[in-house]
Amino acid sequence: MSEEAMATSNEAELLETSEGHELGFIRKYVFSTDHKVIGIQYWFTAGVMGLVGALLAGLIRMQLTWPTTPFPFLEKIFPVAYAGGFMSPEFYTSLVTMHGTIMIFFFVSLGLVAGFGNYLIPLMVGARDMAFPALNMLSYWTVVPAILIAGASFFVEGGAAASGWTAYPPLSAVPSASPGSGTGQTLWLISVALFIVSFTMGGLNYVTTIFNLRAKGMSLMRMPLTIWSLLIASIIGLLAFPPLTAAAILLLLDRHFGTSFYLPEGLYIAGELIPNGGGSPLLWQHLFWFLGHPEVYVLILPALGITFEVLVPFARRPAFGYRTTVWCLVAIAGLSMVVWGHHMFTSGMNPLVGEFFSIGTLLITIPSTVIGVNMIATLWGGKLRLTTAAMFAIGTICFFGVGGFGGLFLGNAAADIQLHDTAFVVGHFHFMIGGVTFLGLLAGSYYWFPKMFGRVLNETLGKLHFWLTVVPFYGVFGTMHFYGLAGAPRRYYNLTQYGYLDSVNGWMPLVTTSFAAAMVVGQCFFLLNLTKTFLGKRNADNNPWEATTLEWAAASPPPHGNWGPEAPVVHRGPYEYGNSDADEDYVHQCVPPERVIALS
Amino acid sequence: MSSHSAEALTSDATFLGMSWRKTMMWVFIITDGLLFAGFLASYGFARAAAPEWPDAHEVFHLWFISLMTFVLISSSATMATAVAAAKRGDHATVKKMILATIVGGTVFLGMQAVEWNALFAQSVTLSSNPWGVAAFGNYFFTITGFHGTHVLSGVIILAVVWLKARSGRANAEGVEMAGLYWHFVDLVWVFVFTLFYLI
Numbered sequence: 001m002s003e004e005a006m007a008t009s010n011e012a013e014l015l016e017t018s019e020g021h022e023l024g025f026i027r028k029y030v031f032s033t034d035h036k037v038i039g040i041q042y043w044f045t046a047g048v049m050g051l052v053g054a055l056l057a058g059l060i061r062m063q064l065t066w067p068t069t070p071f072p073f074l075e076k077i078f079p080v081a082y083a084g085g086f087m088s089p090e091f092y093t094s095l096v097t098m099h100g101t102i103m104i105f106f107f108v109s110l111g112l113v114a115g116f117g118n119y120l121i122p123l124m125v126g127a128r129d130m131a132f133p134a135l136n137m138l139s140y141w142t143v144v145p146a147i148l149i150a151g152a153s154f155f156v157e158g159g160a161a162a163s164g165w166t167a168y169p170p171l172s173a174v175p176s177a178s179p180g181s182g183t184g185q186t187l188w189l190i191s192v193a194l195f196i197v198s199f200t201m202g203g204l205n206y207v208t209t210i211f212n213l214r215a216k217g218m219s220l221m222r223m224p225l226t227i228w229s230l231l232i233a234s235i236i237g238l239l240a241f242p243p244l245t246a247a248a249i250l251l252l253l254d255r256h257f258g259t260s261f262y263l264p265e266g267l268y269i270a271g272e273l274i275p276n277g278g279g280s281p282l283l284w285q286h287l288f289w290f291l292g293h294p295e296v297y298v299l300i301l302p303a304l305g306i307t308f309e310v311l312v313p314f315a316r317r318p319a320f321g322y323r324t325t326v327w328c329l330v331a332i333a334g335l336s337m338v339v340w341g342h343h344m345f346t347s348g349m350n351p352l353v354g355e356f357f358s359i360g361t362l363l364i365t366i367p368s369t370v371i372g373v374n375m376i377a378t379l380w381g382g383k384l385r386l387t388t389a390a391m392f393a394i395g396t397i398c399f400f401g402v403g404g405f406g407g408l409f410l411g412n413a414a415a416d417i418q419l420h421d422t423a424f425v426v427g428h429f430h431f432m433i434g435g436v437t438f439l440g441l442l443a444g445s446y447y448w449f450p451k452m453f454g455r456v457l458n459e460t461l462g463k464l465h466f467w468l469t470v471v472p473f474y475g476v477f478g479t480m481h482f483y484g485l486a487g488a489p490r491r492y493y494n495l496t497q498y499g500y501l502d503s504v505n506g507w508m509p510l511v512t513t514s515f516a517a518a519m520v521v522g523q524c525f526f527l528l529n530l531t532k533t534f535l536g537k538r539n540a541d542n543n544p545w546e547a548t549t550l551e552w553a554a555a556s557p558p559p560h561g562n563w564g565p566e567a568p569v570v571h572r573g574p575y576e577y578g579n580s581d582a583d584e585d586y587v588h589q590c591v592p593p594e595r596v597i598a599l600s
Numbered sequence: 601m602s603s604h605s606a607e608a609l610t611s612d613a614t615f616l617g618m619s620w621r622k623t624m625m626w627v628f629i630i631t632d633g634l635l636f637a638g639f640l641a642s643y644g645f646a647r648a649a650a651p652e653w654p655d656a657h658e659v660f661h662l663w664f665i666s667l668m669t670f671v672l673i674s675s676s677a678t679m680a681t682a683v684a685a686a687k688r689g690d691h692a693t694v695k696k697m698i699l700a701t702i703v704g705g706t707v708f709l710g711m712q713a714v715e716w717n718a719l720f721a722q723s724v725t726l727s728s729n730p731w732g733v734a735a736f737g738n739y740f741f742t743i744t745g746f747h748g749t750h751v752l753s754g755v756i757i758l759a760v761v762w763l764k765a766r767s768g769r770a771n772a773e774g775v776e777m778a779g780l781y782w783h784f785v786d787l788v789w790v791f792v793f794t795l796f797y798l799i
């Protein structure tokens with residue numbers, strides 16, 4: 001079949017179903033190829049995984065705050081991990097590992113990149129679906145087993161993987177190195193491999209859809225910033241994941257086929273000399289961070305794009321510095337490929353190499369700052385509408401500032417030798433990969449909820465949610481910065497045994513945990529809001545925020561095939577606000593030039 | 601088809617003049633290439649760090665490897681002929697040339713098996729070898745093995761295209777995409793060949 005014929009038959013099917021030939025429940029909601037259903041599936045999956053990750057974090061906090069207090073009720077739930085009422089050290093390291101893995105791969109990646117990416121890309125570029133809908137469905141159904149396998153790894157002998165989300169060898173390479181290094185680590189590798197496969201399929205789809213399926217008139221420089229950020233994030237993802245795949249394959253060979261890619265000579269594990277030799281654990285660190293650093297930008301860029309997107313309609317002004325922002329996104333992407341060494345300053349690298357990585361890292365703060373300043377400048381002099389979505393977007397800018405500020409210290413090799421692997425790093429990256437992404441996700445959720453479900457979320461509950469998320473967040477992770485400055489190492493099971501921490505151990509962990517509890521309460525308001533709104537009536541019209549981008553031209557929620565018989569045609573840039581000639585203060589992307597003149 | 605088909609699913613947007621299927625193939629090739637880049641960079645890292653390395657002239661039969669390389673490169677030439685013929689609509693040549701490419705790929709795989717066997721006979725394996733340089737076998741078998749599986753999947757893809765061509769269902773773009781993949785696999789071999797056998 002020729003390509004055109006394929007395209008048209010696809011088109012015909014989409015239109016047919018949108019004209020009432022209903023699909024069965026399973027095809028419509030479970031094994032759906034509709035990008036909107038897949039996006040929502042990802043969104044919900046991410047939500048559930050976020051709760052699971054938070055639960056693990058709760059256990060970590062309890063251990064760090066009350067390491068010497070027994071918890072008999074937890075022994076009833078986890079008889080092995082809490083034998084005698086105390087958490088076992090192995091369980092603690094598994095918790096830290098799986099908390100990081102779940103939050104990064106199965107919460108933030110799924111929610112932001114997969115969830116909003118799938119939902120928004122076709123709608124915002126004016127396509128009827130992704131370039132390859134079946135591949136899209138396959139990508140979701142590849143992540144599901146990845147999640148199940150990660151979850152199941154808690155229940156195998158030795159427990160879940162315990163070498164951190166970074167899976168450093170030899171802990172990850174020698175099955176006998178720790179209880180979690182056995183089956184748990186193998187399952188971890190399989191789970192992450194499935195995730196990578198799924199993300200590669202998703203990335204292929206995103207890039208091709210954005211390049212090839214844009215509506216008439218949607219030139220690249222008319223694309224909303226969300227789409228730009230997702231495009232650039234997908235490209236860095238596609239470039240950075242394959243070397244990690246290579247690294248994971250080598251790790252698997254080391255674990256099961258007797259190779260020594262990561263294993264040096266003369267290594268004693270549990271008192272026994274292992275037979276391997278000739279490899280280097282540093283190889284893993286290089287390959288891992290070559291992915292790992294770009295990966296954090298894969299997550300942060302969509303969060304920034306979404307934040308910008310949400311700010312504009314509530315500031316009622318055009319995005320400040322649209323072009324600069326696009327080029328800064330590109331610059332960040334480029335620079336993010338050459339800074340991975342800043343995670344390895346203490347690995348014994350040559351100071352000159354360290355200097356190279358320091359400079360690269362400090363350079364990357366320039367485009368990052370420009371984007372932040374552009375966002376603030378967008379608000380400047382705007383007619384602010386402080387909805388919950390807008391407030392979350394503003395919160396994102398604040399977190400980005402704090403995280404970047406910590407990053408300046410860490411990016412400096414001399415300072416990092418003191419700060420590396422302390423709670424300071426944990427504070428830094430939680431503001432970024434935890435805070436910016438989480439708030440970006442929430443800003444996007446409040447903003448696009450009417451489009452996704454035809455209902456507007458409750459504003460009062462939303463504002464409670466906002467304040468009880470943002471304020472405690474500063475409490476939790478701000479405190480962690482100071483705990484790290486005091487010298488508290490990360491990933492340690494019990495810090496009461498270090499005398500030099502006595503002056504802070506009494507209160508800092510408790511402050512952190514109390515704020516964490518407040519944040520949990522805040523999220524309950526979100527769950528309440530969701531429940532209430534889903535039970536309530538449909539109350540959203542097509543464009544409740546008076547916004548200009550394409551998705552608001554579709555029905556809320558949009559039908560299968562998105563646009564009815566006529567696909568949209570784009571006549572202008574994405575953010576035309578504050579136009580005093582027209583009746584309204586905004587001009588939608590689909591409005592042709594003649595009509596604006598007629599209106600004025 | 602339906603009256604709506606004028607307003608096609610795909611707009612006329614293309615990327616550098618390519619359809620979305622071809623864009624996708626290129627993106628895939630780039631990612632796959634980076635996978636090999638990861639392997640080869642690790643290999644370079646390990647080899648630079650190793651105090652000694654077995655001499656390629658003693659380990660391998662270089663004339664045999666050169667022959668293998670020649671076969672693979674020739675199969676790229678037959679593939680290019682097939683793609684050109686597909687563009688002209690010359691179906692007979694397409695079928696012949698794809699078949700020739702399949703034969704080339706299969707011969708290459710057979711020769712690789714022979715080479716591996718010769719190494720096994722000298723007790724050079726994935727995890728150990730007589731020179732005590734574990735990294736040599738580690739990288740050699742992993743990377744050539746990975747490349748071999750790529751050749752194998754290329755042969756399978758070509759077989760599918762050939763079957764389609766025989767029943768007249770192949771189109772020029774399909775042939776071209778299979779060709780892109782095949783040239784990529786050959787190109788990777790050039791790197792493998794240079795890095796393992798020549799230096």
Ligand code: HEM
Pocket residue numbers: 166296297299300342343361362364365368403404405406407408410411412416419420421425428429432433
């Ligand atoms: C302003 C730019 C930034 C700078 C200068 C910076 C710098 C650094 C440095 C030097 C480290 C290593 C610290 C150490 O381990 O000793 C680090 C760790 C980290 N950063 Fe950033 N960073 C920046 C932005 C970000 C962003 C945007 C994210 C995520 C979205 C992020 C996520 C992380 C994570 C996850 C880690 C810790 C990884 C681990 O060891 O588990 N950073 N950062």
Ligand SMILES: [Cu+2]
Pocket residue numbers: 292293296339340342343
């Ligand atoms: Cu980094």
